[in-house]
Amino acid sequence: MFACSARHPCCTGQLRPDRSLHCTPPLRRTHVPRARKLIRYGALIACAGVWWMAGLYLYLSPKLPEESALRNITLRTPMRVLSSDGALIGQFGEQKRKPLQFADIPQSFIDALLAAEDDGFFEHHGIEPLSLLRAVSELILTGRKGSGGSTLTMQVARNYFLTLDQTFLRKFTEILLAFEIEARFSKEEIFELYVNRVFLGHRAYGFEAAAETYYGKPLAELTLAQHAMLAGVPKAPSRNNPLSNPEKGKARRDWILGRMTILGMIDDRDRLLAQNAPVTAAFYGQVVEVDADYVAEMVRQKMVERFGNAAYNDGYVVYTTVESKLQQAAHDALLKGLRTYDWRHGWRGPERRLAPREEDTPEQTLARWQEALRAMPVIAALPPGIVTTIDEVGATVLTQSGDSVRLAWEGDLNKVRRYRSVNQTAAPVKNIEELLSPGDLIRIREDASGWRLTQVPKAQSALVSLDPKHGAIRALVGGMGFELSKFNRATQAKRQPGSNFKPFLYASALEAGITPSTVINDAPVVLDNLAAAEIWRPENDSGKFYGPTRLRDALAFSRNLVSIRVLQRVGVRPFIRYVESLGFDTEDMQANLTLALGTHTYTPIEIATGYAMLANEGFKVEPWLIDRIENAKGEIVYAADPLVACPECLDASVSTVEEVRMEDILGAEVPEVRAAERVMDPRAAYIISTFLNDAIQRGTGRRARALERQDIAGKTGTTNGPRDAWFSGFNRDLITTTWVGFDDYGPLGRREFGGTAALPIWIDFMREALPAPRPAPPMPPGIVRLRVDRDSGLRVKGQPDNSLMEYFLEESLPDWQGDSGGELGNGSIEQIF
Structure with a gap:
């Protein structure tokens, strides 16, 4: 049997089988299956692709970072200024960042981030092939990135070493670099690199900085809901952060919590509790632990003078001589003293008047007042408020938080005197209408008895406190408020x-x-x-x-x-x-x-x-502020070497300064000191x-x-x-x-x-600052104590009633009472008229 061709003569009837012409069936044409062709073409394409990829690798591999560059990754970390006991005084830098160690990262945050970005992170070797294939296919077909595919490792490669261009060449470089990173670093180290570098909105780089920016707390102190909220920010830092768009941020948070449940990281109860939690984010500035703006600025100037712009980004930590307890006491004492002085001279009236407008509804008036309060800074620890109502027993005041507080007439407002001049105040007001009206923008403060009317002082002040042994600055305040004036009156x-x-x-x-x-x-x-x-x-x-x-x-x-x-x-x-x-x-x-x-x-x-x-x-000591400077690795790059008041160093029996036990002077063991010059007897x-x-x-x-x-x-x-x-x-x-x-x-x-x-x-400052009393210092040699007459200043015998003991330099003793006069300095009355 054979298959007849439609064009063959035997099949068309043009030739009969009984004719002399032998009619034989045509040879069968062989067909190559379509699948085999596809395999053949696929193999050719694959070979070409392998050669192309190999060439691309040979082209790109010399451009990959060296191993030393991978190992010596540095973060652009701001300068931190600390007190002598480690409290944060100030932070300066283009990027807010506070690096974390993996051991310090809470597990609930690790889970939230993996659920959001890369749940297979601890299993893969730098890439997820299926996700990557999908993303690469879209790049080839469209030239644009349409879906995800980057692992945390690839994001680390991109964040540290590559640009953000969405091209195939950059993506392939990212893959190669991800393999290199996986070969050089542990998974924990890669995770650290990611959480410390990623941008999270509002100038916050890294999750610890983001936690302090959005919640005012370290990452370790946040809740599961807050961890999930932060884990959702990297996908779109401008859209998903809880301040710019709390609705989208919450939606992303809830999706992450759902993923965590599916992955078995949390149970349904924890998910529901976290999803029902309100969005509590607010903008927090740097978490400064002690009020020392003028000190921080002094350090900033010195650091820029020494390191240039690198001071802002190279992660320097500056330890100052300032003690946090003393510094805060100085700040508080100065503000209290200025408020007390200022209030003695009378109240100058409200800062502004925002009286209700006839055409406004009560809701519109309240909204206008709240907007005005939001624009007002807190000055000298005195928050603003707007008087909303007054009555016979006091005034109701709207605060920045939206709450209302009461100022009492008895014991507060009825004692207020109006300012007339620097030398004169008016009599106390007789009724509250003489003092306040609805819409008055005023300053208030809270004490043990409640809220009180006050005002921002116009006078200024400065305080500086030194350790006399070596001149270390223990506290310094340069004015009432750095936000008002950066002029440092102390210096x-x-x-x-x-x-x-x-x-x-x-x-x-x-x-x-x-x-x-x-x-x-x-x-x-x-x-x-x-x-x-x-x-x-x-x-x-x-x-x-x-x-x-x-x-x-x-x-x-x-x-x-x-x-x-x-x-x-x-x-x-x-x-x-x-x-x-x-x-x-x-x-x-x-x-x-x-x-x-x-x-x-x-x-x-x-x-x-x-x-x-x-x-x-x-002894002549010099005031100094910076005790030591550490770089980002914790290495000391500068240590102070102050002049020290050292009476023992001048002892004739001591041949060198190093022989003196300086730990007895400074209270701690030190290798060497520089003895200050004695300039006063x-x-x-x-x-x-x-x-x-x-x-x-x-x-x-x-x-x-x-x-x-x-x-x-x-x-x-x-x-x-x-x-x-x-x-x-x-x-x-x-x-x-x-x-x-x-x-x-x-x-x-x-x-x-x-x-x-x-x-x-x-x-007020010294009450907090002075240590426990110590025995009085010994009297220096060459001083003589003698009894003298109170009126004449002459030396007397015995212990007459009108006499007292006095100190004298041994070479300048007073004459005996009853002697005939004497030189100036020997007890005589100086006759200069």
Whole structure:
């Protein structure tokens, strides 16, 4: 049998079988099956593809990162500024990032991320072939990426080494690099690389930074719902983050929770609880643990000066000398002191008036007020509020959170005095309508008794606290609020210190031979002011004159006329040379008698540095802030080497500084020290310190007795106007200077002195900052204690009722009472009129 061809003659009947022509059937045509052809063509294509892929690999492989580059991956990590005890002070950088170790990542977050991005991560070797084949096919056909296919490893390759171009060449490079990464790193290391690099919106890079940005907490403290929310952000950081689009973020979160259930990571109960959880995200800035903006800015400037722009991105960690407890106490004390000073001078009225408009509904009015509050910053820890209603018993105030609080009439509003001038306030208001109206934008604060009306102070202040042993800055506040003014008054504001500078005049007097019991007349003095071509008639702050006054009492009670006469005796030029030898800047210092009243300008930190000499037996230390700098690997790239006040180093029996047990001085073992220069006679420093102890116990600083300590010494300072109020005080462990004034040099008002405006800040700070009392430092050699008459300052025998014990330099002893006169410094009354 054969199959007949339609065109063959035998089959068409044109030839019969009985004819002579032998009719044989045609040969059968052989057909190649279609499947075999496809296999053949597929093999050819595959071979071509293999050759093409091999060529592509040979082309791309030299361009892949070297193994060293893979192993030395660095993150663009911001600079972090820490206190000495590790509290975060500030963070600077283009990207917010806080790297995590795999061991610190909570399991619920690991599960959520794997469910969202790559549930086979711990099984595959860098790629998922089926998902990748689908994605690559779409790239070949369309030239665009249409569906996912990237594993976490591939995303690490892309995030660290490649561009975001959606091309086949980049995708193939990504695959090759994923294999390299899998060969070089463990799965845990790859997971770390991913969670620390991925962008998650709002300048947050890495999930720890995202957790702090959206929830104000570390990743380890978040809930399952929050973990799932964050795990959904990488797919579309701008659309899926919980702030920009909480609805889409929640939908993505709930899908991830469903995937986790399917994969057996959580059960239905946990899924339902998490899916029903509200979206709680809000924008949180850097999680700063202590208020030290001015300190952070000082560090930032130093770091940029040292490292350039790399300071912002190379992950430096800067440890400062600031102690978090002391810094926070300084910040709080300064704000309290300014609020108290400001409130004494009366309330200036609301910041703005947003009265209800007739055409607005109550809902529209409330919305307008809420919008206004959202735009108002919290200043000096004082939140804004808008008065919504008033009645006989108080006022209702809308806050930024949308809640309402009450200001009581009795005990608060009925005591408010209106501001008239810096020297005058009005009588207390008689009814609330004189004070507040609906729509008034005001400031409020909360204390133990409830909410109170307040206002943002207009005066400014600064505080700086040093360790006198080596000058380490323990606390520094440069103003009421860094958000208001970045001008650092602690280091930049040159102001007249007034009587706060007198201790250095009196120290020069002791070294010049004047004794603590020298009696000098506190009486009017009239001098020509040659610079101003006028007569100068200086006075005491009280306007009174106190007659013959011993040198000790003259400093303790800040007698201006005595100080002028002391400077006349010491000499203006010698005094300038003396303070220059102490390390004070004397450039442009006016060589006249006004120097006795502290007219040359200095910054608070310069004054504090000077007082450190009184606390450390006369050594010149320099203030310093940065203790050490670590790079991203934790290696120390800088360590401070401060000058140290080291009396033992000057002992004749000690040949080298290294022989001194510096751990006894600094409280910790150290390899070497640099001994500071002694610039003040330690005996003068000791005696002046006793003068300043008297200033606290019975003089201008007696408010400080509230601390109930015998080991503190200090001095007030007030300038004409008064425009500047100062207090500097110390013990052997800490020296602190406070200043209060206006940036525009406006007057502080009547009855405002160093003891009323600046000293309360010092007291509140030192109450928290001072360590437990220690025994008094030993009296330096070369000092003699003698009994003298209170009135004449002359040496007496026995123990007469009108006598007291006094310290003297052994070479400058007073005469015996009854002897005939003597040189200045030997107990005589100085007759300068």
